Amino acid sequence: MISNKNTSNVFAENGAFSEYIKQLTLEDKFSGVVLIAKDDKVLFEKAYGMADRSRNLFNDTNTKFNLGSIPKMFTATAIAQLVEQKKLMYSDTIDKYINFFKDNIVNRITIEQFLTHTSGIGDIFTPDYFAHKDEVSTINEFMSYVINQPLQFEPGQRYEYSNGGFIVLGAIIEKVSGESYYEYIRNHITVPLKMMDTDFYKKYDDVPNLAHGYTKYPTYWEPNIPSEEIKRMIENGETKLEENMFFLPLVGQPSGGGYSTVRDMLRFSTALTQHTILSKESIDLITTGKVDKPLGKYGYGFEDLLENGFRTIGHAGGAPGISAVFRILINENYTVIILSNYDSGRRKPYGEFLRLISEM
Numbered sequence: 001m002i003s004n005k006n007t008s009n010v011f012a013e014n015g016a017f018s019e020y021i022k023q024l025t026l027e028d029k030f031s032g033v034v035l036i037a038k039d040d041k042v043l044f045e046k047a048y049g050m051a052d053r054s055r056n057l058f059n060d061t062n063t064k065f066n067l068g069s070i071p072k073m074f075t076a077t078a079i080a081q082l083v084e085q086k087k088l089m090y091s092d093t094i095d096k097y098i099n100f101f102k103d104n105i106v107n108r109i110t111i112e113q114f115l116t117h118t119s120g121i122g123d124i125f126t127p128d129y130f131a132h133k134d135e136v137s138t139i140n141e142f143m144s145y146v147i148n149q150p151l152q153f154e155p156g157q158r159y160e161y162s163n164g165g166f167i168v169l170g171a172i173i174e175k176v177s178g179e180s181y182y183e184y185i186r187n188h189i190t191v192p193l194k195m196m197d198t199d200f201y202k203k204y205d206d207v208p209n210l211a212h213g214y215t216k217y218p219t220y221w222e223p224n225i226p227s228e229e230i231k232r233m234i235e236n237g238e239t240k241l242e243e244n245m246f247f248l249p250l251v252g253q254p255s256g257g258g259y260s261t262v263r264d265m266l267r268f269s270t271a272l273t274q275h276t277i278l279s280k281e282s283i284d285l286i287t288t289g290k291v292d293k294p295l296g297k298y299g300y301g302f303e304d305l306l307e308n309g310f311r312t313i314g315h316a317g318g319a320p321g322i323s324a325v326f327r328i329l330i331n332e333n334y335t336v337i338i339l340s341n342y343d344s345g346r347r348k349p350y351g352e353f354l355r356l357i358s359e360m
Contacts, residue, residue, distance in 0.1 A: 010356050010357075010360070011036060011043040011044040016356060017036075017044060017352065017353065017356055018044070018046065020349075020352050021034060021046070021048060021349055021352075022048075024048075024348055024349065025048040025049055029342075029345075029348065030048055030049065030340065030342065030345050030348065030349060031048060031049025031050060031059065031214070031340060031341050031342045031345060032047070032048060032049060032059060032065065032211075032323075032338065032339050032340030032341060032342065032345050032346075033045070033046070033047045033048070033059055033060075033061055033063060033065070033261075033262045033337075033338075033339050033340075034046055034048075034262070034337070034338050034349055035061075035262035035263070035265075035266060035335075035336075035337045035338075036334065036335070036336055036337075036353065037266055037269070037334070037335045038332070038333055038334050038335075039333045040266075040269075040270050040273070040335075042266070045061055045262065046061070047059040047060045047061050047063065049341070049342070051063050051209070051210070051211040051212060051341065052211075052212050053212070053214070054212075059211060059341070060209070061261075061262060061263070062197065062209055062261055062263070063209050063210070063211050063261065063339075064197055064198075064201075064207065064209060064210045064211065064259045064260060064261055065211045065259060065260065065261070065322075065324060065339035065340070065341060066211070066213060066248075066252075066257065066258075066259055066317075066319075066321075066322045066324070066341070067256065067257070067258050067259060067260055067317050067322075067324050067339070068256050068257070068316070068317020068318050068319055068322045068323070068324050069163075069255065069256040069315060069316065069317040069318070070256065070258075070260075070265075070315045070316070070317045070324055070326055071185075071200075071252065071254070071255070071256050071257065071258040072166055072254075072255060072256060072301045072315055073268075073301050073302055073314070073315050073326070074185050074189055074190075074258070075166050075169050075170060075173070075181075075185075075254040075255070075301055076115055076169075076286050076299075076300045076301020076302060077189055077277060077278065077286070077301070078173050078177075078184055078185065078188065078189065079111065079115065079169060079172070079173065079300070079301075080278050080282045080283075080285070080286050080300070081188060081277075081278065082173065082176050082177065083282070084278065084279065084282055087176045087177075088111065088172070088176055089111070090110065090111050090112040090115070090300075091110055091111070091112060092110060092111050093107060093108050093109060093110055094106075094107060094109055094110075094111065094114075094168060094172065095107035095108070097171075097172045097175045097176060098168070098171050098172060098175055100143050100146075100147045100168075100171065101147055102147075103151070105151060105154075105155070106121070106151065108155065109121070109155045110155075111169070111172065112290075112300070113155050113156055113165075114162075114165040114166065114168055114169050115169065115286075115299075115300035115301055116159065116290050116291050116298055116299070116300065117159050117160060117161050117162050117165060117291070117293075117298060118155065118156050118157070118158065118159055118160075118291055119155050119162060119165045119168075120151040120152050120153045120154060120155045120157065120160075121146065121149065121151065121152070121162050121164045121165045121168065122146075122149040122150070122151075122152050122162065122164055123161075123162060123163050123164050124142065124145050124146055124163050124164045124167060124255070125163065126145065126149070128145065129145045132145075133249045133250060134203070134249075134250045135250070136249065136250060136251075137202070137250050137251050138180075139167065139170045139171050139174055139180070139181050139253065139254070140171070142167045142170075142253050143167060143168070143171055145164075146164040146167050146168065149164065159291045159292060159293050159298060161293075163255035163256065164255075165255075166253075166254045166255035166256075166301075167253055167254055167255055169254055170253060170254030173254070181253070181254055182199075182200050185200075185258075186199065189268075189277065190264075192277075193264075193267045193268060193271050193276075193277065194267060195260065195264040195265075195267050195268065196264070197259075197260060197261045197263075197264050198258065198259065198260040198261070198264045198265075199258065199259060200251055200252045200253070200257065200258045200259070201251070201259050202250055202251045203245065203248050203249070203250050203251065204250075207259070210259065211339075211341040212243050212244075212321075212341060213243065213244035213248070213320065213321020213322050213341045213342075214241050214242065214243060214244065214321050214341055214342055214343075215241070215242060215243075215244045215247070215320035215321040215342075215343050216234070216239040216240070216241060216343060217239055217240060217241070217242040217246075217320075218230050218233060218239065219239075219247075219320045219343070222246075222247075243321065244319070244320045244321030244322065247319065247320045247321070256317055260339070261339075262337045262339060265326055265337045265339075266335060266337060268326075269326070269328055269335040269337075272287070272328065273328065273333070273335075285299075285300065286299055286300035286301060286302055287299050287300075287302045287304060287313040288304055289303075289304030295307075299313075301315070302314065302315060303315055303316070307327075307354055308354040308355070308357075308358045309358060310329045310331070310332060310354065310357075310358070311329070311330045311331060312327040312328065312329050312330070313327070313328050313330060314326040314327040314328055316346065318343075318344065318346075320343060321341055321342065321343060322340075322341070322343075323338075323340040323341075323342060323343060323344050323345040323346040323347070324338065324339045324340065324346055325337070325338045325346040325350050327350070329357075332357070334357070336350065336353055338350055
């Protein structure tokens, strides 16, 4: 059983967790913000590292970070809201709402299969997409890089992570709601929850207190350099820290790329645990694992994992200069939010959090 006294000591100003992350920061292995709450009471909230090296600006607890794939939870929540309103069903096939695809097999994929990454649809991040990413800003334009890809496998056959599938879900949200995907998320999720620092900002927007992402370049995401050459450069210490602007799309989309703060994401956590954004039945449905994936199960846009003996729900996100994790420990009532503007920045702090509470 986790002791409240032990929890207070571990997450105190100079407690074990704080000292661990301070050391990571001194070694330049972490930059970002960490928030830990229990029963919606914040136990730990601190910022580390720099938001903008060129202007010598430091991260603070209100800094906005790229979330990577975390907004898949927003997309799944939007679909669940439309299901509650009886405007669609999880078992519906997509041809009931959109007709982008010419292949009849693709049109028979269900909304549930897109939500669980079992659709067989491939990923949007292809060389063709990267060549034109700064020209793409609407869901219809994103869809143009999804519709011509062949199916990877028969729908429902297995789990295979697909960003392209969530773009299809965004197109369905637009069709059913009559709003753009971005308007829907603002009007029905972020603004009602007072998540006023959460949005899909465009790459060249002048957004106050926005963290710049920093990556060891080149990375394995770089499409124009062979992976063998990148591996050699990494092993020989030939990479250098650079901003991730080369990789970022013009704007995020239903599979990811939105921005938020730790406090806004705590508001989202509270809405889930207190059932204010959806009914308890809907939240239980979307957060409960449906298909096996590495390290656990995947529900409807939510990971359902067993980590260090704790059942956690939420999502993670990662890309060059982007590393984020949002986890709710269901039985212990913890929320852990780590937003970082370094490659894989979330991993060590989150691993240390799990280690510490497992020893309480």
